[in-house]
Amino acid sequence: MLDTAPLPAHVLDELRRILPRPRAVLDAREDLLVYGYDGTWYEGFPQVVAIPESAEQVAEIVRLANRERLAVTPRAMGSSLSGGPVPLRGGIVIDTKRMNRILEIDEVNFVAVVQPGVINADLQKAVESRGLFYPPDPSSMRQSAIGGNVAENAGGSRCLKYGVTADYVMGLQVVLPTGEIIRTGGKMVKNVTGYNLRALFTGAEGTLGVITEATLRLLKKPPFTLTAMAVFASIVDAAQCVTEVMSAGLTPCAIEMMDDVTMSCVEEMFHLGLPVEREAILLFAVDGNHRAIVDGEMEALSELARKAGALEVRVAADEAESNALWQARRGISPALARKRPNKLGEDVSIPRSEIPRMVRAVRAIAAKYALTIPLFGHVGDGNLHPNILCDRHDPQELERVGAAAREIFEAAVACGGTLSGEHGIGLLKKQFIELDLGSAQVEAMRRIKTALDPNGIMNPGKIFPEPGGIDAFKL
């Protein structure tokens, strides 16, 4: 399936001409190997890795690939949880790690202009040093880069109050699959000139072009933040509490959930004193510009949580306590990864009114298929991460994983929700996309893809189901 044939010599020569710097074109097997993976269990193998430093170089590479009909897989830091940067069809991986400069922080227009290889946390730190704020905070923020964040339309905890990556993308420079460089949007706040290509490229998972620069909206950093943990004997009570908090019109900046299985995995790794004997906790964060109001909002939240059945609501006394709680949250993914050989991280997103129903459905599916499915996520947004722990080399177990995943997706769609809130479709969910969107809509998306990428070179094999294509649960 994977095209591991060596590249024609003239292609390699031309790449070396485009990228004359040392180690900008990699074709040794040991170099290529590490570019075959992301945060999922998929595997690919590129024929060559190109490491450009400018949009012009990216454009030259893409024009070459388009002429030679070679696959192009754009790659930022490769922490995707849906298979996006896995080079399925060999070809060229474009690694953006040398395009990692913050080009500008504009304090008048509240805008940052960055290259795609800038690490999310580095951008946050840079803008916060000037009293500014870039809210999107995927749990991978210390590893993942803006190019990948934009390609996947990454979310995060604070997106509950502040919105996802797409809400911060004011402009993009993109190399189209046919090799043209375009700029869509910029530093202006309002823009309705032509179709909204910024929004189309954001979350297109690298299938419509290579993002070479992003103009990102910034806010003023709110100086006050409080974090609290609410402990529940019943996970359904916790879920109901979230629905009630959100429908009361409160605007916490984050509400995260962890169930008992999640807590014990995290506890084993980090020893933070989480109440593992309870069925679920919620983490709340509240922020703002006025201390008294932040205090008042936290009080209102705590009272609602208690009314909804919280056994205890503990507001973090200081930053250390607050950091420990967020460390627990961000540590979930590595903690779960240690538990069993593999995990299938899902990412369903549902209306907030349906959180209790979805939580019940996931618990029932776990029981039905005798699988361990820790449940956590950005529950305030209705974005849940049921992670199916398994050994993918056990064919019988893998079959149960596939059946459970399908039922989780079906439950999400039945709740009026969708397959993915922030990870993308990639390889992991592509065979389920029609279940969610219907065939006419998927066909419309395919037509857009073909219109912009007539030779199908740009990140092929992702998003769209293919007859005889890779099955998430078989590979």
Next chain:
Amino acid sequence: MLDTAPLPAHVLDELRRILPRPRAVLDAREDLLVYGYDGTWYEGFPQVVAIPESAEQVAEIVRLANRERLAVTPRAMGSSLSGGPVPLRGGIVIDTKRMNRILEIDEVNFVAVVQPGVINADLQKAVESRGLFYPPDPSSMRQSAIGGNVAENAGGSRCLKYGVTADYVMGLQVVLPTGEIIRTGGKMVKNVTGYNLRALFTGAEGTLGVITEATLRLLKKPPFTLTAMAVFASIVDAAQCVTEVMSAGLTPCAIEMMDDVTMSCVEEMFHLGLPVEREAILLFAVDGNHRAIVDGEMEALSELARKAGALEVRVAADEAESNALWQARRGISPALARKRPNKLGEDVSIPRSEIPRMVRAVRAIAAKYALTIPLFGHVGDGNLHPNILCDRHDPQELERVGAAAREIFEAAVACGGTLSGEHGIGLLKKQFIELDLGSAQVEAMRRIKTALDPNGIMNPGKIFPEPGGIDAFKL
């Protein structure tokens, strides 16, 4: 140019079969005439008007039109300021006025589900009666409907703090140009399943499909609002004040500007006591959940305005005074329309740092071409509405208008801005779109258009420049 030939009898028969209710298919000349116009000076003439009541009927009409290669022009209330609903190529106008129901106001998920014919102000009233809030408030909000608001991605005064229509579109039901009905998005907050078609259809000016339903995000209505007027001797000082307010990180819900010419036109019509002898005023609004904070923000704003050279800052003492100021703002368009036979309303959008430069540029262009160009707009967003007053039947004046419009666009692009912040490209700006986006980007948009509308039936002649097509300044 306009196809005023009568429709083939079998098409009319089939439309009457699809829409059996009385007066749902109009083909009498006197009925058609009123469907030829919008808020611009363009004229068209449809061959027939279809007034459906359901998405299924819309889909049947579109399939018929696609088979017969007839143009389809979707029309909500026809208040567009860029020519969007003008039926250039005859064909079928689809009038959505009988699809005017608010289908649901969901107080748990903070969502309204509406048909395209719902008037913006009616939706606002309905949700406000339940303590909820739909922020987008185009000045046309008492006339314009949600279908048009979504098609044009309408803005408004409050969009400064709350964002534009696109920021509230969570889901759409759309009839594609090939007649399929799709649903993109829904009540879930986060959604990255496939390409973001919601965002693509929002602001596509009816060229990619007919919007038959919208799922809109609601907020909780902030109970406290204050309005103030700041008076400036110099319009450049006023512009500089806006840049300073916004870069200070204050978040007023609106900042509007009116120059002296605008004020005197409004004053002639409404007699509100505006300081017409001064060069400019700014209107500020501040809102929020806490009275003391709203007061504090208004105080900070007023102080900044005074430092920036405001001669006077008057905070409206009560709702009556505040309403009078907003009446003045919303009355600009009708007031200017009385002044000269015609007005060309422009809509450039620029980075906030460039407001003073843009204001100077527009004043200089007005002087250069001896034209009256009142300047007003949502200046806090960098969205300015220079309106060129003229008599379009005076060929010499019209030529100056065309030259001035081009220079205004060139100045906006030179400021890092764009042709349109909220009105759309339509007919008015299509010959300038490449100046802004470049030919490669416009070509990418054309390819998307053709991919979804292979026969080019959906609102033809809009957005994209055509060789030998209609010239905004000649028609």
